[in-house]
Amino acid sequence: MTPTETVTEELLKADEFLRRHGDESGVELVKGRIVNCAPPDAPQGYTSCAITAHLSNFVRQHQLGRVFSHDTFVRTKRGEGGESVRGPDVAFVSFERLPAGELTKGPLPVPPNLVVEVRSPRDRISQLSAKASEYIEAGVTVVLVIDPDTESAAVYREDEFPIRMHNGDELTLPDVLPGFSVRVADLVT
Numbered sequence: 310m311t312p313t314e315t316v317t318e319e320l321l322k323a324d325e326f327l328r329r330h331g332d333e334s335g336v337e338l339v340k341g342r343i344v345n346c347a348p349p350d351a352p353q354g355y356t357s358c359a360i361t362a363h364l365s366n367f368v369r370q371h372q373l374g375r376v377f378s379h380d381t382f383v384r385t386k387r388g389e390g391g392e393s394v395r396g397p398d399v400a401f402v403s404f405e406r407l408p409a410g411e412l413t414k415g416p417l418p419v420p421p422n423l424v425v426e427v428r429s430p431r432d433r434i435s436q437l438s439a440k441a442s443e444y445i446e447a448g449v450t451v452v453l454v455i456d457p458d459t460e461s462a463a464v465y466r467e468d469e470f471p472i473r474m475h476n477g478d479e480l481t482l483p484d485v486l487p488g489f490s491v492r493v494a495d496l497v498t
Contacts (some may be wrong), residue, residue: 321343326394340390340393346396349427353428357378367489368401368486373404375407376399381397383395386447401486403422427457428456440452441471461475476492
């Protein structure tokens with residue numbers, strides 16, 4: 310190759326990614342490139358399960374929508390600059406966004422109201438902040454990032470600085486789940 314030649318990597322489209330990897334866990338499409346995600350460690354798995362249980366119980370009791378887990382795919386970017394398909398640890402979609410009834414195969418057809426990401430030891434804060442912003446730009450109302458190691462949570466919303474909460478704080482999400490309340494400590498210990 311001469312110094313003036315360049316090699317360009319063809320970016321994968323979301324539809325092709327889903328065709329190839331739609332039934333896999335631990336893989337995402339980020340700006341057209343496949344990214345393998347490491348499996349959760351014990352604290353991350355426990356925290357993901359705890360938040361899923363708290364959300365599912367509340368959502369079912371009040372018949373508000375559905376809670377998804379285990380990397381249910383969400384399209385976050387389309388078009389120029391590479392498409393992205395993410396697999397959040399937990400997501401909530403209201404019946405207003407996705408009416409009750411039979412679910413179709415594939416990624417969620419609408420952006421969730423709430424996405425929860427649980428920090429693993431390999432995640433950098435800057436990566437998680439960028440991922441939260443990506444979800445917000447895709448139409449997610451609230452993104453919750455929980456860190457089991459520091460027993461804390463950050464709540465992201467459009468046009469607001471993240472709200473940082475610690476293990477003694479009460480987590481409420483009135484804009485997506487009115488009446489929901491859980492201590493951050495109940496999610497991480």
